[in-house]
Amino acid sequence: MRKVRKAVFPVAGLGTRFLPATKAIPKEMLTVVDRPVIQYVVDEAREAGIEHFIFVTGRNKAVIEDHFDIQFELYDTLAQRGKTDQLDRLRALQPAPGQTSFTRQQEPLGLGHAVWCARELVGDEPFALLLPDMIMHSQESCLKGMVDLYEESGGNVVAVQECDPAEAHKYGIVAKGAEVGGGFEITAMVEKPARGTAPSNLYINGRYILQPEIFAILENQERGAGGEIQLTDAMIRLGETQKMFGFHYRGDTYDCGSPEGFVEANLAFALRRDDLREVVESVMARLAGTSRG
Ligand code: UTP
DSSP states (O other): OOOOOEEEEEOOOOOGGGTTTTTTSOGGGSEETTEEHHHHHHHHHHHTTOOEEEEEEOTTOHHHHHHTSOOHHHHHHHHHTTOHHHHHHHHHHSOOTTOEEEEEOSSOOOHHHHHHTTHHHHOSSOEEEEOTTEEEEOSSOHHHHHHHHHHHHOSEEEEEEEOOGGGGGGSEEEEEEEEETTEEEEEEEEESOOTTOOSOSEEEEEEEEEOTTHHHHHHTOOOOGGGSOOHHHHHHHHTTTSOEEEEEOOSEEEETTSHHHHHHHHHHHHHTOTTTHHHHHHHHHHHHTTTTO
16 A cells, blocks of 8 residues: 655636635635635645645746745744744744645646646655645544545545535535445546436545546546536546545535635634634624624
8 A cells, every 4th residue: 555645736726716816816825814725735734644745836826835935034033033933833834845846737727637737746656636725624634534544445535525415516426335444435426417416415525535547547638517627527537447435524614715615714713713712703793783784
């Protein structure tokens, strides 16, 4: 069993649902409370034992690379001013030298294409894929639970969650087979099923462990829904020759690619902080009475 050492973060999307905020700032750098969205996702990967972080970026995304680098002048100023707490916090979040790699997806041709752009950096080993739009909160990180399942099951692992059945047509949906370890075998997968045809209400929530054979499939993958190269289409083909397992994640997920999910994430993460809870609760209570007026 080959260990999952590397994680891919596709951050080359245009973020059109978040314009004009994302005109010059990558949506992955929008902040939830006081950390950029991408930091939450990298921390989740680190908690799962990932050793190498691969970012598939695009134009306008250089600031993501800067975020994970040392900011020498800032560190020096903080040290001189005795702000050691802040300095320690920054250092703790920073990947070690050589732990990050960046490559560019030159055109946003879809998530499948973005993943394929990481093929040389991943090489011939299984890897984790985390969509940075989705940030999670749970006792144990979603990816950690997936890695534990993978160490029992091997193959490919996809995290799923329940959605309102009436919303299933918006997601990638899986059909559930036999239980395996802490997960289950996936017997079918469908991207955005037509209303009323979804095989379950278990949707793919943006976390994957994939075998490197996905790259050869992506190389020849034709454009699918929205004229984009779809990852789910390639995973369906991978499932013809390899096992696919589902990990039923039961924590919270926030879709920070949409304004409503982003606002919810900010409130939820602020309410979990001892230093912010009280003030946020009182602001919410006050605004709740005035929002419609
Ligand atoms: P989304 O479709 O949610 O992201 O893709 P988007 O295209 O940036 O968002 P909207 O719909 O225009 O608002 C899911 C993930 O895949 C990445 C995105 O950055 C996001 O993290 N992605 C998508 C790429 O890296 N490249 C692509 O060509 C498409």
